[in-house]
Amino acid sequence: xxxxxxAGRVSALRALALQAIVAGLVAVAFLAQDPRHALAAAGxxxxxxxxxxxxxxxxxxxxxxxxxxxxxxLFLGVLGKWAVVVVVLAIVLGIWRLPxxxxxxxxxxxxxxxxxxLNFLAVNRxx
Numbered sequence: 001x002x003x004x005x006x007a008g009r010v011s012a013l014r015a016l017a018l019q020a021i022v023a024g025l026v027a028v029a030f031l032a033q034d035p036r037h038a039l040a041a042a043g044x045x046x047x048x049x050x051x052x053x054x055x056x057x058x059x060x061x062x063x064x065x066x067x068x069x070x071x072x073x074l075f076l077g078v079l080g081k082w083a084v085v086v087v088v089l090a091i092v093l094g095i096w097r098l099p100x101x102x103x104x105x106x107x108x109x110x111x112x113x114x115x116x117x118l119n120f121l122a123v124n125r126x127x
Contacts (some may be wrong), residue, residue, distance in 0.1 A: 012056040015117035020049050022113035023106055030102045040098035044106030047088035051081035052114060 023045020031038035055077035062073055089107070092098050 009056070009060050011118060012052075012060060015114055016049060016053055016056065018117040019045070019052065019110050019113045022109050023049060026102075026106045026109045030105070033102075037099050037102040039096075040092060040100070041102040041106035043088065043092035043096075043098060044103035044108075045110040046106075047085045047092070048107055048110035048114065050088065051084040054084055055081035 023042060026045055027038045027042035030041040058077035058080055059070075059074045062069065065073070085107070089103060092103050093100055
């Protein structure tokens with residue numbers, strides 16, 4: 001028997017792991033320039049990791065539901081994701097006064113890693 005919720009959860013967890021690895025690699029790359037740049041890149045990447053983790057829990061945490069409830073959970077997950085990203089970036093850029101370009105580079109690398117992971121690391125994908 002095939003459980004699409006479990007398969008989605010596994011795919012999301014793999015994508016989160018890959019996204020965290022990519023955020024770390026971008027931070028290490030910026031470490032050659034300055035520790036503040038590396039911290040900003042890590043902050044941007046980890047903002048997206050935290051947002052996607054929240055979206056995964058909200059969207060896939062309720063088990064099998066009606067289509068209306070699943071759609072509402074998906075929308076709440078997306079709204080929560082971007083709220084977390086905006087708040088963490090506001091902290092990184094506004095309160096900590098870290099450089100913006102590395103933070104945006106970490107965010108962009110995290111977005112790209114998430115999309116690539118969901119498209120190429122899918123579990124039980126059949127064409």
